[in-house]
Amino acid sequence: MMEDKSHILLNNLLYSCVDKKQRSNESFVPEHAFGYMISGETHQKTNEGTRVFGAGTIALARRNQLVRSEKVPEPGGEFKAINIFIDQQFLRRYSAEHKLAPAKPYTGDHIHILQPDPFIKGYFDSLKPYFDHPERATDNMAELKTKEAVELLLNFNPDFYDFLFDFSEPYKIDLEAYMNQNYMFNVPATQFAKLTGRSLASFKRDFEKVFRMAPGQWLQQKRLNEAYYLIREKGQKPSEVYLEVGFENLSHFSYTFKKAFGIVPSRV
Structure with missing residues (x-):
C-alpha cells in the first residue's frame, strides 16, 4: 500500500484527491488504465493535442502511451478520481484460466470514453470503501475486483477483447x-x-x-x-x-x- 495526502494506492487500485492543480510526474503509461472521474477535470496532453475530461467521465486507456496529465480541482472544491490498472501479467493469467483465443493485433483508439452505464458506475462506487478501510483491500480482493473490471468491459463492448488481450509489443516504426x-x-x-x-x-x-x-x-x-x-x-x-x-x-x-x-x- 502507498498512501499520502493526495493519493492512495492499494495494489492496482488508485484513488486521487487534490485541492490544487497537480501535474503528473509520469509521462509513460505502461499498463491499461480503467478510470472514473468523480469531480474536477483532468487535462491529458499527447502528441495529438490536449483533451479535457470532466466529472462523470469513465475512460479506458491503453498501455504503452506517452501522455502528460494535469489534475484540476473543481472551483472551490477538489479533484477526485479512481483508477484501476490492468497489467499484462494479470491478463495473461485471466486468458489462460478462461482458455481464451488469441486476440487480433489492436489498431484502434488508445483512449475510449464509455457511455454512462449503471453497472460500471456501480463498480467504481463499490471501490470507494476500500480507500477508507485499506486493511480490507487484500491481494485476493484486488484480484477479484480486477476480474470484475475485465468482465464488465467485455460485457459493455466485446470489441475491447483485442484492446485488452493483444499482448504484442510495439513494432519497429519510423x-x-x-x-x-x-x-x-x-x-x-x-x-x-x-x-x-x-x-x-x-x-x-x-x-x-x-x-x-x-x-x-x-x-x-x-x-x-x-x-x-x-x-x-x-x-x-x-x-x-x-x-x-x-x-x-x-x-x-x-x-x-x-x-x-x-x-x-x-x-x-
Missing part, C-alpha cells in the same frame, strides 16, 4: 517521425526504445544514423530550440515553458538555456 512528435515527453531512452520497437542498443544506433548525434544531446537541443521559440515568438513565460518542452525543473532549464543561447530565458 524513428525520425516519432521522435519529432514526442520529444517533449521526459522519459528515459529505454522507454523511447520500447515505444519505437527497438532494443536500447538498436535505438541508439538507429538514432545516431538518423539525427547524427546521441539521443540525449538531440533531445536537449530540440527542447531548448522549442522553448526559445515559445518564449520569443509566443510570449510565454519560462515558468510556463520548461515543463511543456520536457525539462524537470526551472533552475536546470534556466542554466541549460543560458549555456546554449548566452542569455537567461527571462531576458529573451
